[in-house]
Amino acid sequence: MEFTCKSFQNRSYKIYLERDVLEQLDSILQSHQLTGSIFVVSDQTVFRIHGKKLLKHLKNYTVYPIIVPPGEPSKSLKNWNKIQDTLSDKGADRRSVVIAFGGGVIGDLAGFAASTYMRGLAFIQIPTTLLSQSDSSIGAKVAVNHTKAKNLIGSFYQPRFVLTDPSLLTTLPKREFAAGLGEAIKYGVIADLELFETLYENMEMITARNHGLLTRLLTRCIAIKIKVVEEDERETGLRKILNFGHTIGHALEQATNFSRLRHGEAVAWGMLAAGWLAVERRMWDTGEFEKLKSILFRAGCLFPMGKLNPKKVFDALKHDKKKTGDTLNFILPERTGKVTIVSDIKKEEVAKALRFIFQLKPPKLRSAK
Template sequence: MAGELKVDLGERSYSIYCGSGLLKETGRLLKKLDLAPSCLVVSNAVVAGHYWPTLELGLNAAGFHPHLVLVPDGEEAKTLKVAAELYDAALAAGLERRAAIIALGGGVVGDVAGFAAATWLRGVPFIQIPTTLLAQVDASVGGKVAVNHPRGKNLIGAFYQPAAVIAALDTLATLPPREVRAGLAEVIKYGVIMDAGFFAYLEDHLDGVLQGNEGVLETIVLRSCALKAEIVARDEREGGLRAILNFGHTIGHAVEAATGFATYRHGEAVAMGMIAAARVAVRRGMFSEGETGRLVELLQRAGLPVELPALDPAIFREALGHDKKILQGRLRMVLPERLGRVQITPVSLEEVMAVIS
């Protein structure tokens, strides 16, 4: 039986459903939302090859008329050009104001489909069906949608909440091991920023995650979603508390941008960013070497990188300089105080570059 979590945002509240076998139940779940029959399903060729037949049958059985449109795999999909192609597909499918755009895929598919949903007809219902661990625990929850600019990641976007999130755990079985490991970075992040007990659970049950134990997977997905839902409910538009979700992302995004968004998975870059942020905190006397060691060990056990790549410092500094959170030459970075607690504090570019060097 699927678990259900509510993200409490008043009139923009929505449910997160989590469990196995949910793809065929999607149509039934969406019938609760008073949607128009036509809908646009955005996916890529690999994901659609696995899951589109099941989803299509479930949607058809519930009276929906889905139209599938495929986008490129990876960050190549997160462009204004691809968004324009989705508008063309929406027009061809006759999508009206109550017709949903459904993202079937990982975080990239969710980002570009959500951006299209936020802007088509000034906003149509958006449904997330995340098929990667990273998307299930992070990208699909909270309503941040975006496409990239050549000079920075997620610079063009919006806050636009989904009408529902449907996390079908059985979709994780077809993920390459590297994708599962990349998703674990965001799971581990929640332990560092909010829940030391959850961090300890991950230390004890990491092997179960890597072996695909469904009970452990359900536990970590639901707990991660619950923690993020709590933050989003208290700070929907990143005015304060929500910014702690960026732990590891400031330097992680710079790694992605400096390597052309093609070398590392997002979670891999976040893992490197978390360790770099921890080392900034250690240099400031805020965070202990011992807890940094626990974080390094857990990330390494998860098969994630903990050392930054050898990059031209000038390129890296330029990438950091385009961060959305920079103000008067200083970054607003999330730094750990102890496992389960972080703070947001201004950090100079020089201080970051010293750690990187």
């Protein structure tokens, strides 16, 4: 299946979604007239498991792998620097291509590095996690983290194309798969009642990675993400709805030093808090909120937060880029499949929502790995 994400200034790009589409990499590169040296940015885990397979399809090119440790701390200026160093040491030129081969961390890091070297090298996304296939590889946002806040240093940079091969997900650890579901569930709440119902009815088959359901899920998430970013790539309005669950989610990630919770898990907790706020404000139906809670529990994406100091979470909220004045912006559901921006959420309301999620006890659904 092929999707096109329209972008301004001739920067539209295709998303190729198909099982084993990785095998077509060489011919797709050629069809895009990309023939220069290739810099593959990946993390140690992904490259250990899938690196050989990737390189097999790149044997007609000069390839330089740039490998970083797995995990959120790798989305750093230090690694951005490492990539720039390798690009210049190996003589990258305007014909060179940067391939991100990994999850959202690698996509964001490699994309930002590609966007800055010689004012922009050709960039390709080959996402390998559920989160990156359903969400982060589309939409052109690339960034690294700063100690003060997530994604603080970044740009908008479109890939030449995205190669989405669901067969890469078979090796994804259970916890990472569940975290990816967190972000995918978001699409149901913000834009697609039918997807929400599918998740509610079939969560057990989805967590068992049923191929048909997984493809359906990816298709819907990709289509929604394209629709939203086509309308508002630079996030001046509509794109903000993609931040459902992210105000508190980002604060939880930061308050736990980006190490305890995966991004999708933090977003899952953030969606629960936002959903609770919407019910408190009588904006959203309690029954629908209970359904969301059930979906998130059964998906296994509510990983225990551990002991958390609410003050630390509040301090982290202060750095949230979406804050205006003394109140906070939240994306809240009006009904399932439709959210709206609410900009007068008070600190006390947030404190209550935090208390609500802090006292929830997720069932032990799986081991930590």
